[in-house]
Amino acid sequence: MxxxxxxxxxxGQAEAAVRYEVPSVVLAVRILKxxxxxxxxxxxxxxxxxxxxxxxxxxxxxxxxxxxxxxLKYDAERRKYSLGPYLIPLGNRALALNDFLxxxxxxxxxxxxxTGLTTVLIERLRDDRLIYIASEEPEQDNLRIAVSxxxxxxxxxxxxxxxxxxxxxxxxxxxxxxxxTPFSPNSIxxxxxxxxxxxxxxxxGYAVSHGALAHGVSAVAAPxxxxxxxxELVMSSLAMTVVLTPELQERALRVLLEHTLRLSEWNGWQxxx
Numbered sequence: 001m002x003x004x005x006x007x008x009x010x011x012g013q014a015e016a017a018v019r020y021e022v023p024s025v026v027l028a029v030r031i032l033k034x035x036x037x038x039x040x041x042x043x044x045x046x047x048x049x050x051x052x053x054x055x056x057x058x059x060x061x062x063x064x065x066x067x068x069x070x071x072l073k074y075d076a077e078r079r080k081y082s083l084g085p086y087l088i089p090l091g092n093r094a095l096a097l098n099d100f101l102x103x104x105x106x107x108x109x110x111x112x113x114x115t116g117l118t119t120v121l122i123e124r125l126r127d128d129r130l131i132y133i134a135s136e137e138p139e140q141d142n143l144r145i146a147v148s149x150x151x152x153x154x155x156x157x158x159x160x161x162x163x164x165x166x167x168x169x170x171x172x173x174x175x176x177x178x179x180x181t182p183f184s185p186n187s188i189x190x191x192x193x194x195x196x197x198x199x200x201x202x203x204x205g206y207a208v209s210h211g212a213l214a215h216g217v218s219a220v221a222a223p224x225x226x227x228x229x230x231x232e233l234v235m236s237s238l239a240m241t242v243v244l245t246p247e248l249q250e251r252a253l254r255v256l257l258e259h260t261l262r263l264s265e266w267n268g269w270q271x272x273x
Contacts, residue, residue: 027054028062035072035083036131036150042080100267104224104233105134107259112136115252117237118145122221124164124231128155133233145217145238157183159201159209160221160236162194166201167223167231173198186211206253210241218244220252222260227268235260 030052034040040051045063049056063081066072070086094101104121112119121134135147155161156179165176177191186209188194201207206222213219221236237252264271 024058024062027052027058028066030054031059031062031066031081032071032083033152035081036152038148038151042075042078042082044079045081048081100232100263101133103266104235104263107263108134108136108235111235111237111255111259112138114255115237115248116140117239117248117252118147119235119237120147122160122234122236124155125152129153130155130157130161130164145240147238153213154179154181154183156180157187158213158221159197159207159219160234162198162201162209163207163221163223163234164231166198166207167225167229183213184211184215186215188212206257208249208253210244216241218249220249220256222253222256223264224260225264225267225269227270229269232267233263235263 031048034048034051035043040047043051045056045060048054048063049059052059054062063072063074067074067081067084070084072081073084074081101121108119108121116138118135118137120132120136122130123133125131129152131152132147132149135149137144137146153161155164156176165173173195174191177194180189180191180194181187182189188197197207206220208218208220210218217238218241219236219238221234223231224233224235226232235256237256239248239252
């Protein structure tokens with residue numbers, strides 16, 4: 001097979017993948033993603049239909065199927081759907097069967113212990129939103145920030161989102177600059193400041209933000225690379241800005257960089273010298 005035949009075959013397979021998309025499966029996934037968001041964690045049939053763009057009849061069939069499998073639960077009194085109990089062991093099983101995530105989670109625990117800060121693992125979704133996939137809280141109450149695993153948020157919001165963007169194609173940066181939003185008084189909204197912050201992340205290998213996504217909350221973050229050089233995950237330590245002293249910030253960055261480098265190398269990534 002020559003290169004042109006291979007390219008044609010590849011295009012044909014991609015087109016076939018689009019043609020054979022199963023609408024009910026796509027809708028079921030959209031519903032699960034919707035209900036995994038904190039502000040939509042409990043929704044009525046009408047709300048789900050409006051937010052997914054599907055008809056109420058189609059939504060009801062999918063909802064009842066998911067409910068029968070314990071993927072969703074239905075509150076008859078409030079007439080609301082929410083995530084079901086079977087997703088808990090299913091998620092734990094997925095984590096246990098993914099060697100890299102299991103290793104990253106164990107490193108997360110070590111980072112939280114060594115820094116004394118709430119530490120999270122963040123993954124990038126296909127729609128350019130981010131999601132907390134794991135969290136570890138410290139013993140000290142004054143340094144503890146509660147994080148809801150499964151919560152998603154915009155990629156442009158905080159420094160840990162910028163870690164994903166910084167190591168991508170610079171030609172894509174203007175697209176993200178157009179999405180800049182004043183989530184708080186400290187949010188970056190100027191494109192030139194945004195571009196410089198991305199370059200600084202590349203130079204330093206980490207990101208620091210103070211109140212960018214939520215007022216009064218600071219984050220130090222570092223990327224975890226795949227063998228391809230792309231950012232696969234970001235690990236971040238969170239603290240209330242008022243308690244994040246320069247000494248604590250420096251210690252958190254030192255610990256983060258040590259563990260994220262180890263995870264990147266375990267993942268097959270080799271730094272360029």
